[in-house]
Amino acid sequence: MAVVHSGSSGGLELPENVMVGQLDALANWCRKNSLWPMPFATACCGIELMATGAAKHDLARFGAEVFRFSPRQCDLMIVAGRVVMKMLPVLQRIWQQMHEPKWCISMGACASTGGVFDTYAVVQGIDRFIPVDMYVPGCPPRPEQLIQAIIDLQDKIQREGTITGREFDTAGRQLRKRALVEMAGPLTSDASRNPMLQRELAAAADAVAAKT
Amino acid sequence: MSIATPEFGTAGPEAGARSEDYLWTLNFGPQHPATHTTLRLVLKLDGERVVDAMPEMGYLHSGFEKIGEHLSFNQYVTVTDRMNYISPMANNVAWHGAVETLLGIELTPRCTYIRTIIAELARISDHLLSNGAVGLDTGAFTFFLYGFYQREVIYDIFETLCGARFTNSYTRVGGASHDFTPLVIEKIRIFLKNFPKTLNDMERLLTRNRIFVDRTKGVGVLTKEEAINGGATGPVARASGVTRDLRKDDPYLAYGDLDFQVCCASAGDCYSRYLVRMQEMRESLRIVAQALENLPAGPVDVGIGQRVARPTKQQVYSTIEGTISHFELSMSNRGFEVPHEESYAATEAPNGELGFYIVGDGSENAYRARCRPPSVLHFALFPQLIRGHTLSDVVAVLGSLNIIAAELDR
Amino acid sequence: MPSMPLAVDDILAGLAARCGAVETSVFRGQTRVVVPEPRSFEALAWLKEQGFDLLIDVTCVDYLEYPGAKHRYGLVYLLVSTATNCRLTVRVFVDDPDPTVKSVVPLWAAANWLEREVWDLFGIRFSGHPDLRRLVMPQEFTAHPLRKDYPLQGRGERHNFPIITRDHS
Incomplete structure (x- = not known):
């Protein structure tokens, strides 16, 4: 399957018949075909x-x-x-x-x-x-x-x-993906109509307040 | 789980006195591979032996009869498709046969022959599945696959005929939605030619198969008196020696003109029911062949004078009667003239006598559309068939009774 | 069982002699006979003796909104003689409150589930029935859904279940 990519990764030399891929992709590949x-x-x-x-x-x-x-x-x-x-x-x-x-x-x-x-x-x-x-x-x-x-x-x-x-995880799915936060930085979007974002912002503000 | 009072008066004087602590109760269904659909059995077991069974139904009760009071005679045919869903065409024929009895409509000869052919094809497909299921449950998977392959051929014929492969909704009041085309006739001819070979193969696979015979012979015996008293009809009754077949006893459609035999057996066990179904498929083939060769020419729908079937497009655009008839049938406040009467009409469906008791109140909807389902009475017979047999016989008996939950519960 | 199967007219005459006034009518070749409620069991027992050995159906019609109806519920017994293939429809009318008919289970085992279904869907009580429980609806259901005063969509019973989400399961 093409989902598990074979070959070298980051300059690391792999022996024959060894593939490197994401664990998620491997699990998904197993799950979907069985x-x-x-x-x-x-x-x-x-x-x-x-x-x-x-x-x-x-x-x-x-x-x-x-x-x-x-x-x-x-x-x-x-x-x-x-x-x-x-x-x-x-x-x-x-x-x-x-x-x-x-x-x-x-x-x-x-x-x-x-x-x-x-x-x-x-x-x-x-x-x-x-x-x-x-x-x-x-x-x-x-x-x-x-x-x-x-x-x-x-x-x-x-x-x-x-x-x-x-x-x-239905509750977890509502949160923003971690990668997205890293890429886009802190929340900048309009949170006025999104209670989920409002809660996140409030939590972030609390964290900042606790630090200082 | 507590078991309620056993049915049919089995709780004799000794049943109460005996200590039943050593018996254990097994819940079978409503989701079980051998129930095929949704029905439930509460079995009382003494080791492997079934001491008593309490069938329970209603796991697919969808209010068909209530819906029948809110749909017009032509609309309700879609719901009848979903009644005995392994032979929808037979239900279509039964429903509109009953409606036409109430309205007093005489069908055209071509329509009666077409309905006969499709009803018999539906019977073949029904018996293929029900016998295939008996085979499947007793361990003969190949038999089931052979049967299902031929069912696909029949599906294909129906799809060519009316566009739907499975839930056909083919009949209409006073006619049918489509006429036979040469392609349909050709496909039925090919089926008639090829099917006997498959049927022979199937018989060779199972009829003398030692395992199958041992699993089914002498199992679930229904005597003739029990069958009549319990209201059994169709193959279940005929396997017990009740020589009753509405196609012969009360010929409807074109059955009076055709030559066929009523298949009966006397043993009343699962094996007899299997044999009766196998033989009925051969008789159905004969009926289809005769009806196809003698298919009358002419229109399928009754004429526009009767104002029940929609006129053809050409009639609408070229004749005043056609235009008027089309207009009247399309308006919600005109439509059919339904008598303030009630009538019952039955057909010999693959499972038994399938009848509809319709009450007309002058409107296009039935005031009451009662379906007389054969499966209910067959399922009620189940405890007396299984008593004393082993747990593994439950699936053989259930399969041979061919209980279809949607028809059972409606 | 009589030695000679009776003709329908003889049967109707015999029924009238035994059960008092019976109304008969014929529609599309089907003979219907209305039997007064208190005598229904005797009439059906006598009919069984006359050779109507197959009970095809027991059902009911709720005539609440039917134009010109005199009674609320009309029970229908469809009888067939397997020997002569003669059919007969027996009607019995009952009324609110507490519509009750004598059960025919002692005559035909087939009536067992059919009467349970009528009890379930119409609320007609069959006295003497060995096991008069609901047949198709859940046991805890309270209404009788095929009555005309019960709405097609029900009274919300079909929405009354716990909701299972991904978090619960």
């Missing part, structure tokens, strides 16, 4: 999910075919089909049983928004109650669309992933 989906198939989309894994479409070509029905073994939940009131607690429990790092694909209109079932029993989008990484539109989506979603998710994992899982 996605084990947990098919949370409830309805029609589940049949298309089966079609994706069966003959002709063959998800195995994209490195995510090891369907495991135990949440403890999986790291990608594919919610295929509508989730109703009675099922949502089950969905949440299964999501909580999955090990980190974990991702969620909401497959189909019903899982994403409730779809045509705007009724008393159907949850209007699972993202109201659990985190979702990727939405696949369609009713049901074609297998090609699901395969594309998995490829996109792999791409996302490669781009954003960190070995310590900082990308899953």
Whole structure:
């Protein structure tokens, strides 16, 4: 894979078959190519999910075919089909049983928004109650669309992933990246409408006050 | 987890007296690979033996019947697609068959033949998946892949026909959304030619397979009396010796003109249900072949005089009747003339008798759109089928009953 | 089981003789018969003896907004004789408050879940039912959603769940 760059680095002579790269990139590369989906198939989309894994479409070509029905073994939940009131607690429990790092694909209109079932029993989008990484539109989506979603998710994992899982830290994600602070220097932007920046500024002012 | 009262009066006098401390309870589902969809079983086990099972459903109850009261007869067909989602075409045919019974519409001969063909293709695809799932659950993965490959061929035919590969929404009140094109007919002919070979391969893989036969023969026996009393229909009932098939008993569409046999078995076990489904696929092929060769010419939709099916573009632009009919059908306050009546009409869906009880109140929406799902009654039979068998037989029985949660819960 | 299957007219006449006034009507070739609520179980038991051995469906219609309706709930029993393939629709009307019908589970095992579903979605109580729990809705649900006075989108029950974020899981 091209993500782990080989060759010399900073004048250091490396022996043969040794590559140097970012640890994050290596972890991401491993994670994205060993996605084990947990098919949370409830309805029609589940049949298309089966079609994706069966003959002709063959998800195995994209490195995510090891369907495991135990949440403890999986790291990608594919919610295929509508989730109703009675099922949502089950969905949440299964999501909580999955090990980190974990991702969620909401497959189909019903899982994403409730779809045509705007009724008393159907949850209007699972993202109201659990985190979702990727939405696949369609009713049901074609297998090609699901395969594309998995490829996109792999791409996302490669781009954003960190070995310590900082990308899953919702509070931490709101803070400015350290590199950005170093590059751009202290905050200069207008903080009047951004409470996050206001807090950062206040913290910086406190730190300065404590020093003096 | 506590187990509620067992069903069907199994708690006889001795059940209460016996100490049941050594039994343990296993929760099976609602998210389990062998349930295929979402249903839940609470099993009471004595070691490997299943002493009792309490099925529970509702994990996919989406209010289909309530939605049916808010959508018009033509709109609701999209929702019926999602009922028994492994054969959506059969649901389309059942729904609009029931609507046309209520409205008193006589279909054109071409439409009846087209609906017959697609209903039978849907039956083949349904049986391929349900038998494939039995194979998958008992360890025969190749069988499932063979079946799914042919399902893709049927998907392809439907996609050529109406543009959607899976949830077709094909029928309309008094007709269909698209007519058969020569390409569709050609594709069905190719399918008819190739499919028997796959079917033979599948039979060779499983029908005499020692492991499969041992796993399914004598497992989950349903007697004829139990089947009738429990309301079983379709392949489940026919495998128990109930010679009841609405296509023969109460011929609808074009079934009266066609020559086919009703496939029955007498043992009532999982293996018989498998055999009945395999044989029904062969009969469906015969039906499709006959209907395709005798496909009448003429229009698909009923004429503009009846004011139910939309006229063609040419009729709209060149005839006054077409223009009026188009206008009336497009206006929300005109539309169909629905009697203040109620009627029930059923079709032989792949799973059993799929009927709709529709109450009309004069508006374009049904006042009540009750779906009579075969799966509910089959699932209710489950405890008496599994009692005394082992835990590994649960998946074989579930697979052979072919319970589809969306149809179960609606 | 009778030795000779009865014709529909004979059955209707026999039903009228046993259960008093029954209304019959025919629409699109389907014979419907309305049986008074207190006698419904006897009527259905007698019909089963006459060969209607297959109970196809038990369902209900809420006639709250139906023009010209005299009763609120109309139960529908769809019966089929597997021997003669004769169909019969039996209607039983009940009213608020506390609509109750006698359960037909002793006659047909098929009625078990169908009656539970009607109880769940319409709130019709079936006296003598062995296990009258909700079938499709959660047990703690309080409304009966297919009644006409219940809105399609519900009363917000579908939003009433804890929210799990990335921090919680």
